[in-house]
Amino acid sequence: MRQYFDSQLKELNKSLQNMGSLCEDCITCATQALLTGSSELGDKAIELEHETDICEREIQSLCMKILYTQQPVARDLKTVSAALKMITDLERIGDQGSDIAELLRHTSIDIRSNSSHIAAMADATIKMVTGSVDAFVRHDAQLAVQVARQDDEVDALFTQVKDDVLNMITSGEKHDRNFAEQVLDTLMIAKYLERIGDHAVNVTEAVRMGLGETEEN
């Protein structure tokens, strides 16, 4: 029985790694679409988001199967709870990536010229997602803590992008509609990136919970 249980936990671990890397790819495509203007990469991000959704449902089913066939306790129950927590945030990260890609489909936004900080923000955010997935794969609680700390940088960059956007509106020039749309889209994208950072923090918390580092449910 324990042998079968261990193989189920191994399967869960493998599925989580798979979902984590899908999610990383989704965000990479979305941010690259943002920085390069490639519509193919945007389409790819949306496609990858659908795959993360499927993954989430499969892992959720597997967790439930483990719960009601194995009735895990203590450490094992914590692993399953952490998995359920982790997939929720990975799925939300995928959603935000897809939102960025969707927005790019309907905009002629030249993101770099609108805010010099958005590229740095995209980089910092993707580093957080990759770091949080790495922390899970390597069972590295210390890395999880480090990644969570990087969220301050992402938040500070959001404030700077907002500042760039405010400066554009108050520049004193007459603004046409296309310009105004670009301004609003820039802010919206920064907001999506900021949210991705928040969810990456949640992933690191799930990682620490799975490693028995926190008492959180």
Place this chain on the structure above:
Amino acid sequence: MRQYFDSQLKELNKSLQNMGSLCEDCITCATQALLTGSSELGDKAIELEHETDICEREIQSLCMKILYTQQPVARDLKTVSAALKMITDLERIGDQGSDIAELLRHTSIDIRSNSSHIAAMADATIKMVTGSVDAFVRHDAQLAVQVARQDDEVDALFTQVKDDVLNMITSGEKHDRNFAEQVLDTLMIAKYLERIGDHAVNVTEAVRMGLGETEEN
């Protein structure tokens, strides 16, 4: 055994109703804070959001307990899965309500003068949240379908608010920083309301799933 199981399911149902009404209260306070400028209502919304978080964790624990002590199948398993799906979206609705309240803390926004559509959007959104919770309480699949349809109205109102905001930016007047901040905050609040509508749709889907109306997991 079945008797104990039924009492657990009854407890689950009661807890879900409680979380639903907390969530309704949270959104009501947040939108009322938005429309009246009352900081007390904003604080109350943030407080209620913390309560929905606690509720979510308690219901999650209860669902897991049911799963691993009762190993439910068929209809009962669907009820528990639907509950888990529902609390995720109720919690997200609370988050967006709290986000609105947080934003109001740091802004001198006069929302009605910025967009004539935002009050209608707040009303339509709260109607969706209330309707989705009602559909759950009354086991009313038809109401669930009706509520989901109302999301088109919320989406259309979002487009109108965005249009109002675009018109403000392109009005040709010289904009000061305070004005620019209000413009951006108005858009952000509309985005939070639009997201609340999306989550209310998800709640209606969980309701229909719990009633065995959909095949979704």
